[in-house]
Every structure is written in structure tokens, then in C-alpha cells.
Amino acid sequence: MFRKSIFVLLIALRSAYAVQASAPSSEPFDYHIYIRPVYYYVNTTDRDGSQHTDHSMNLRARFGIGYQPGNKLLFRIRAATRLSTNQEEMNFLFRGYTAGSGSYPAGTATVDELFIRWHGRPGLKLTFGRFQGRFPLSGFIPKGVDRYYAANLSIAHTDGVWLEWDATGTWRLHLIGSHNSPSGSSHAARYPIRFDESAAARVSAYANIQHRNTGGRWAQREASVSITPRSFYRDGELRNHAAFSTRWMYRPSFSMGGEEYLIGGELGYIPVAPRPADAGLQITDDRLLPGKSAVSWQVSAYVNHFFQRHRVGILYGQTDPHWMISSSFAPNVTMAEMRYRYTIASWIHYEFRFRRRGEQYRPTDAKQRRQIFDFYTRFTLSF
Numbered sequence: 112m113f114r115k116s117i118f119v120l121l122i123a124l125r126s127a128y129a130v131q132a133s134a135p136s137s138e139p140f141d142y143h144i145y146i147r148p149v150y151y152y153v154n155t156t157d158r159d160g161s162q163h164t165d166h167s168m169n170l171r172a173r174f175g176i177g178y179q180p181g182n183k184l185l186f187r188i189r190a191a192t193r194l195s196t197n198q199e200e201m202n203f204l205f206r207g208y209t210a211g212s213g214s215y216p217a218g219t220a221t222v223d224e225l226f227i228r229w230h231g232r233p234g235l236k237l238t239f240g241r242f243q244g245r246f247p248l249s250g251f252i253p254k255g256v257d258r259y260y261a262a263n264l265s266i267a268h269t270d271g272v273w274l275e276w277d278a279t280g281t282w283r284l285h286l287i288g289s290h291n292s293p294s295g296s297s298h299a300a301r302y303p304i305r306f307d308e309s310a311a312a313r314v315s316a317y318a319n320i321q322h323r324n325t326g327g328r329w330a331q332r333e334a335s336v337s338i339t340p341r342s343f344y345r346d347g348e349l350r351n352h353a354a355f356s357t358r359w360m361y362r363p364s365f366s367m368g369g370e371e372y373l374i375g376g377e378l379g380y381i382p383v384a385p386r387p388a389d390a391g392l393q394i395t396d397d398r399l400l401p402g403k404s405a406v407s408w409q410v411s412a413y414v415n416h417f418f419q420r421h422r423v424g425i426l427y428g429q430t431d432p433h434w435m436i437s438s439s440f441a442p443n444v445t446m447a448e449m450r451y452r453y454t455i456a457s458w459i460h461y462e463f464r465f466r467r468r469g470e471q472y473r474p475t476d477a478k479q480r481r482q483i484f485d486f487y488t489r490f491t492l493s494f
Contacts, residue, residue, distance in 0.1 A: 139180055145173040149489040158477035170194045171264045189224035191266045193217050207270050208292040213299030213438030214265035223268045234277030244269045244287050246319050248377040249331040249360040252426045252450050254439035256379035256407040257337050257356050258317055270297050285319040299438040303389045309341035330373055331360035343385045354381045354436055371415040379407040387432040394432055394472035405431040420454040429471055445471045463488040
């Protein structure tokens with residue numbers, strides 16, 4: 112009965128939207144509704160060998176309104192909520208930071224977009240306010256080792272200023288200055304990264320350069336750097352946190368029946384990172400890279416349209432125990448994932464995912480590494 116009721120509601124929303132979209136309007140407004148119901152199954156084998164499972168029904172809904180009075184300006188606001196059968200309470204939060212994982216928890220409603228965007232000229236945009244600055248590895252399993260927000264059920268944002276500039280005929284430059292609250296950041300930043308020790312840590316800088324031609328053999332080529340000054344202690348000294356990353360995705364030319372193949376990867380490197388012990392993790396194994404550095408990486412491959420409107424993809428990635436800035440990858444994790452998508456119509460698609468995560472290094476006080484297997488099935492609807 113619950114599933115039938117949800118389905119009828121979604122069809123009604125779609126019908127109402129279609130009528131609205133077909134009606135002529137002289138007002139420069141646009142409306143968007145995004146709904147994502149998700150069923151989750153999680154099985155965890157803990158460090159002491161015990162096992163437990165969890166089932167939950169979840170929902171993320173977002174409603175946005177845009178107003179464009181002319182060719183130069185765009186005003187936009189969007190409300191978002193995240194619900195779960197496991198939540199304990201419901202809160203409305205409007206604040207300048209999220210949890211260290213980079214997302215608001217279940218049982219939250221907030222405003223995740225509130226910005227003004229100025230189109231100075233073709234190839235130049237300036238956004239001010241609360242926005243979504245997302246730079247994942249391409250593909251329909253989007254994950255990023257640094258700035259990627261609002262995956263799956265997450266609700267997140269960036270508070271600051273964003274410049275997008277077509278610097279040349281082939282390269283686009285993104286420059287983002289984001290504000291950090293003393294209580295935390297609006298992007299992922301796990302402990303021991305902190306923002307209450309120095310006024311310099313209240314502003315993070317992010318730069319990304321990307322190739323604009325994504326229709327040829329290279330579907331993605333880009334490099335990024337993010338810097339948060341004086342935001343963690345290392346050897347008794349307050350240090351700057353700098354992370355470098357590069358992403359690429361290649362499209363081979365062969366095809367047997369009209370399908371598309373993609374293969375790519377992302378690599379992240381932090382020259383000086385917090386010590387794993389400072390993050391509460393004493394590890395037993397020697398790291399592959401000596402010194403103070405931290406590494407995160409992922410590879411993925413896709414077959415798109417192997418049947419009409421069907422896609423399948425796989426992903427594998429690892430992060431060091433002191434990689435603290437990704438919302439996609441927790442520290443000290445090895446992840447393998449398979450995902451399938453069926454595009455039912457332009458406004459709705461269905462996905463299911465199998466994923467296994469394990470600790471890359473065993474903590475000294477643990478009998479074994481923690482292992483987590485999870486499965487979800489979900490619909491994504493946009494009106």
C-alpha cells in the first residue's frame with residue numbers, strides 16, 4: 112500500500128508538471144522538483160568479528176525556484192529534505208557547516224541553494240551565495256576525492272564565491288572561495304581538520320582547470336588544487352592543508368552495436384596530511400608511501416546503452432587513513448562497487464547498486480578489519 116501510494120503521488124506530480132510546462136508563461140521563472148526514494152540494506156562485520164544488518168527506507172526531496180530577469184542575472188533558491196525510517200527527529204537547519212562527512216543527517220530540512228549568478232559575457236559566470244560546486248570523476252557512479260556534494264541521499268552545499276571562465280578555446284577555469292564556520296566546513300572535512308584555531312582557516316580556496324571538449328575520445332581531463340590555511344596540527348605545528356587531484360575519462364572508439372565504453376580514474380595527493388593517530392586511528396601496517404603524504408585514488412569503467420537506455424558500471428578505489436576531505440570516500444577505506452541504471456523516461460530512472468567497503472589497514476586494537484556490504488535500489492525523478 113505504501114509503495115502504491117508513493118507511485119500514485121509521483122505520477123500526479125509528473126502530470127501536474129507536464130500541464131504547467133505546456134502552458135505558455137510570460138514570467139521568467141522556472142521550477143524544479145527532484146525526488147529520490149531509496150531502499151537500503153547494510154551488513155557490517157565489525158572489528159571484533161560480530162555482524163549486524165540494517166534495513167531502511169529513505170527519501171531525499173528538493174524543490175528549486177529560479178528567477179531570471181534578463182540575460183545577465185539568475186536568482187535561485189532550493190529547499191531540500193532527507194528522511195529515513197531510522198531517523199529519531201526532524202529538524203530545520205540553516206547554518207554554514209555540515210557534519211565532517213560533508214552531509215546533513217537524515218531528519219533534516221534546509222536550504223541547499225541560495226545564490227545570485229551573473230553572466231558577464233559568453234564564457235564568464237560569477238556566482239555568489241550558497242551553491243553546488245561539484246567536481247567528481249565522470250560517469251553515472253560519480254565520486255570524488257575532494258569537492259563532490261549531494262551524492263545519493265546527501266544534502267550539502269558550498270557557501271562562497273564561484274568564478275567560471277573559459278580561459279581559452281579549449282580550457283575552462285573554476286575558482287571557488289568558500290567560507291568555513293568555526294564549527295566546521297560546508298564541504299567534507301573530518302577531524303582533526305578544524306576551523307576554530309586560526310582565522311585564516313575560515314576561508315578555503317579551490318581551483319580547477321578542465322578541458323571543454325568532452326565529445327571526443329577524452330570525455331574528461333581536469334586537474335584541481337584545494338587549500339585550507341592553518342587547519343590541522345602536525346608535529347605540534349598548525350599546518351596548511353593542500354590537496355592536489357587529477358581526473359580523466361577515456362572513450363575508446365570500438366563499438367559492436369552502438370554501445371559506448373568509458374574508462375577512467377582519479378588520483379589525489381596531499382603532501383602534508385594529519386597523522387592517522389591524530390584522527391583516532393592507530394594502524395598496524397607500514398604505508399606504501401613514506402613521509403607525511405596521503406593518497407586517494409579510484410578507477411571506473413562503464414558500458415552505456417548496451418541495450419537501449421541501459422547502463423552498467425564498476426568502480427574501485429582506496430584512501431589512506433588520513434585522507435579527510437572526501438564525502439565519497441571515508442578515510443582508510445577500500446571500496447568496490449557495481450551499479451546498473453535503466454532510464455525509464457527523460458524524467459525518471461531506476462538504479463541498483465552493490466558495494467563492498469573494507470578498512471585498508473587494521474587498527475592495532477582490532478581483531479580484524481571492518482567490512483561493510485551494502486545494497487540499494489532507488490528511483491530518481493525530476494520534474
